[in-house]
Amino acid sequence: MSARTILAVVVFTIIAMFFIFTALFIHPFGEPDETDMDDYIIDNTQEETGANNGVTAVVFDYRGFDTLGEATVLFTAVAGVILIFRRLKK
Amino acid sequence: MTEMSKIVRTVTSITFPLAMIYGLYVIAHGHLTPGGGFQGGAIAASACAMVLVAFGSKWTIEKIKEKRLSVLESLGAISFIALALLGLVFGVAFFNNFLTGSNYIFGVVPITGSGLADINTAGILPLMNFAVGLKVIAGLFVIVLVMAYATTSLKEDKK
Amino acid sequence: MIYNIPYLAVAALILLGMYALIFKRNLIKMVIGITLIESGVNLFLITLGYRTGSIAPIYTSSPGGIMSFPVPQALTLTSIVIGVAVLALMLSLVIHIYRHYGSIDAKKVRRLKE
Numbered sequence: 001m002s003a004r005t006i007l008a009v010v011v012f013t014i015i016a017m018f019f020i021f022t023a024l025f026i027h028p029f030g031e032p033d034e035t036d037m038d039d040y041i042i043d044n045t046q047e048e049t050g051a052n053n054g055v056t057a058v059v060f061d062y063r064g065f066d067t068l069g070e071a072t073v074l075f076t077a078v079a080g081v082i083l084i085f086r087r088l089k090k
Numbered sequence: 091m092t093e094m095s096k097i098v099r100t101v102t103s104i105t106f107p108l109a110m111i112y113g114l115y116v117i118a119h120g121h122l123t124p125g126g127g128f129q130g131g132a133i134a135a136s137a138c139a140m141v142l143v144a145f146g147s148k149w150t151i152e153k154i155k156e157k158r159l160s161v162l163e164s165l166g167a168i169s170f171i172a173l174a175l176l177g178l179v180f181g182v183a184f185f186n187n188f189l190t191g192s193n194y195i196f197g198v199v200p201i202t203g204s205g206l207a208d209i210n211t212a213g214i215l216p217l218m219n220f221a222v223g224l225k226v227i228a229g230l231f232v233i234v235l236v237m238a239y240a241t242t243s244l245k246e247d248k249k
Numbered sequence: 250m251i252y253n254i255p256y257l258a259v260a261a262l263i264l265l266g267m268y269a270l271i272f273k274r275n276l277i278k279m280v281i282g283i284t285l286i287e288s289g290v291n292l293f294l295i296t297l298g299y300r301t302g303s304i305a306p307i308y309t310s311s312p313g314g315i316m317s318f319p320v321p322q323a324l325t326l327t328s329i330v331i332g333v334a335v336l337a338l339m340l341s342l343v344i345h346i347y348r349h350y351g352s353i354d355a356k357k358v359r360r361l362k363e
Contacts, residue, residue, distance in 0.1 A: 028253065059323045060218050
């Protein structure tokens with residue numbers, strides 16, 4: 001058991017204590033704290049966007065910028081995979 | 091990777107159209123039922139990966155070159171940004187929903203409360219669903235195809 | 250305290266992923282550990298938006314009642330797609346390292362340091 005292994009075990013135990021302490025003393029499952037933004041979205045989706053699906057209206061209309069960033073990440077990943085496996089023909 | 095036996099190839103050629111129709115149905119009805127662009131694109135891409143596993147990677151890359159799939163994926167990304175910029179030309183701001191409540195193709199507003207609705211509601215949401223679905227199908231299939239073809243050549247180089 | 254079982258499952262997933270990332274030497278096992286951490290974070294995002302006795306936030310022929318929050322579900326969709334993209338790039342780099350060095354042991358692929 002070298003010194004590096006003992007240091008790794010001590011740090012892992014401290015982080016595990018943090019996670020378990022947070023999981024036991026967080027607010028109970030099923031009673032969220034702030035509900036103002038989602039109550040507005042649930043009440044006004046059918047008039048403003050005209051969609052019958054709340055999740056699709058949030059993904060493409062109320063929060064469209066996050067979908068634009070995610071499309072960019074997917075395009076960059078595909079370009080990187082094609083670039084790694086390319087053979088230059090001589 | 092090599093191809094599989096005759097029974098697997100026959101059953102795959104029967105099951106592949108059913109899986110593609112199910113994936114395109116989930117993409118097209120994204121504004122009425124649970125689903126949308128990303129979920130339906132994942133279903134259709136796994137149907138295409140089933141064909142790749144059953145028929146071998148050499149046969150598949152002779153039929154479908156990867157340059158055509160890259161063009162399809164770029165087409166999906168460009169049409170998504172073009173729909174967002176049209177909201178700036180015809181409406182008020184970037185990403186504005188300019189087809190809701192007007193008399194063009196997708197402009198009916200449904201009745202408030204639970205109930206059935208038409209398919210031509212919800213503005214530019216179905217068009218955006220098609221663009222993102224095309225992008226996800228082409229992107230995931232290109233990743234699986236390039237990795238399978240590269241490891242086949244790796245095995246032949248080492249022997 | 251017995252009602253917080255979803256949050257304890259999230260903590261267990263993240264701790265198992267961190268154990269596989271710190272104490273293992275094979276590169277593929279480290280990639281599996283990173284995927285476990287991402288799954289734990291996605292589960293945590295979904296369990297933050299639940300109200301007791303609620304239904305899905307969809308209006309097509311739904312029975313009446315209060316609805317859960319749609320915003321955490323939208324954020325989880327984005328997170329899953331980003332996880333797939335990062336996993337594809339990590340596995341491509343592991344294949345490239347194997348072709349160059351001949352082994353995937355984390356103690357042998359350190360030619361940049363010396």
